[in-house]
Amino acid sequence: MSFGAKSAFLAMAICGWSGSALAQDVYPARPITLVVAYPAGGGADITARVGTPFLEKYLGQSIVVENIGGASGAIGAMKVATATPDGYTLLFGTTNEMIVTPLVNPATKYRVADFEPVALIARSxxxxxxxxxxxxxxxxxxxxxxxxxxxxxxxxxxxxxxxxxxxxxxxxxxxxxxxxxxxxxxxxxxxxxxxxxxxxxxxxxxxxxxxxxxxxxxxxxxxxxxxxxxxxxxxxxxxxxxxxxxxxxSFWTALFAPKGTPKAIVDKLNAAVMAMNVDPATLELRKTSMETPAAASSPQAFGQFLKQETDTLTAVVAAAHAATTETPR
Missing domain, CATH: 3.40.190.10 (Periplasmic binding protein-like II)
Incomplete structure (x- = not known):
């Protein structure tokens, strides 16, 4: 490779890396899609929409809530699990589709480990x-x-x-x-x-x-x-x-991103959730939905929490298999 070609290749590499780094620095540069894995008007949807204006406030960007119901939340969760890990498709996750559904239905194509844990939002x-x-x-x-x-x-x-x-x-x-x-x-x-x-x-x-x-x-x-x-x-x-x-x-709600989302973006999203959870206006709204905002914690600490939840509920699911359930009414 000639000196000129090497210089051009090096310049392209630097620009590519700089562009990627810049994209993370200015994140979010366009609207974010927040997937709720249940129909509009349900409890998860209402809770997500209560917090959305505050996330917009602290991220400086609009957030579009997209309801994708079905299969006990698995369809919406799967969409986020397979999305581009750039921080523009996120999941408003709950105990049910993130932990319970994969445990009770082995055919579920994802596990909580297939996501980047961003932040615990609230407990009910x-x-x-x-x-x-x-x-x-x-x-x-x-x-x-x-x-x-x-x-x-x-x-x-x-x-x-x-x-x-x-x-x-x-x-x-x-x-x-x-x-x-x-x-x-x-x-x-x-x-x-x-x-x-x-x-x-x-x-x-x-x-x-x-x-x-x-x-x-x-x-x-x-x-x-x-x-x-x-x-x-x-x-x-x-x-x-x-x-x-x-x-x-406790039944909890949390924010998740696709696996592989850059750490800088995950950390920025985590900081926005933490700021939202101590905002006086948020605290008043959470009282109406009878939720307790989560204490400040890192994505890593949230990941440890998810492992503990999985271990606990795995044992409960095993016990639940012995329970008799009648035909749904």
Missing amino acids: TAILFGRTGLPANSLDELIEYGRANPDGLSLAHPGAGTFQYLAAVLAMQKAGLKVRYVAYRGAAPLLQDIGAGHVDLAVAVLASVDQQLNTGQMKAFGVLRAERDPLRPQTPTVNEGKYLKGIDA
């Missing part, structure tokens, strides 16, 4: 509740009643591939209760049947049942977390009774 408290006619007014009384009446309690859930089901199995297993699991096609018919007294118990995210609890339509037995929820301090944790200890099952 899970609560064990039931119909008002149950002959128990505390968790201890409920467990004692259930032990005295094997198979006498029924527990509703929105599907065997959901966080709510696995959290319920975890609680029942630790309580030593044998219950009948009844599957429902969604939260609305589930809540309707508990209110009507057709089924006894369920586990749900607090925001979805808080109104019914406040009006006395349903009975709270405890939140499935290490400490009381500050937005519902009157309800004890399930760990405060005589029989259950060590339960901390």
Whole structure:
């Protein structure tokens, strides 16, 4: 190669590297697509849209929410897993499609390790509740009643591939209760049947049942977390009774990028989420959705959290395979 050709090749290489570095420096230079793996109007969609204006504020760029539902969130997640890792296609991920779906459905073509963990956004408290006619007014009384009446309690859930089901199995297993699991096609018919007294118990995210609890339509037995929820301090944790200890099952939302997204971009996105989570306006909005913003942490720390979640839920899924589930209602 001649000196002139070498010089030209070197110049092209430098320009190419500089262009790549510059692209990361000015990121984001165009609108970002945020994929929500569930239909518009659902809980995940609403939560994502609550935070979007604040991410736009701290990133200085517009964000377009794209709803891609189906297959328990797997279709939307897969789109992001296979997207170009340039930071312009991101996933608003939840416990369900990121951890639970791959565990309960081995045919799922991705795992959480196929993404770059950016940041934990918020946690939602899970609560064990039931119909008002149950002959128990505390968790201890409920467990004692259930032990005295094997198979006498029924527990509703929105599907065997959901966080709510696995959290319920975890609680029942630790309580030593044998219950009948009844599957429902969604939260609305589930809540309707508990209110009507057709089924006894369920586990749900607090925001979805808080109104019914406040009006006395349903009975709270405890939140499935290490400490009381500050937005519902009157309800004890399930760990405060005589029989259950060590339960901390929170439903979380988080930001993910395709595997291979440059570290500089991941770090910038993480910083935007951290800034969003301490913004006073964000904190007020999170109260309405009954979420607790996540504490500041690095992408690496979030990655460790995901490994722990996977290990914990893997054991729960194994136990859940033994549970009997009726035909969905």
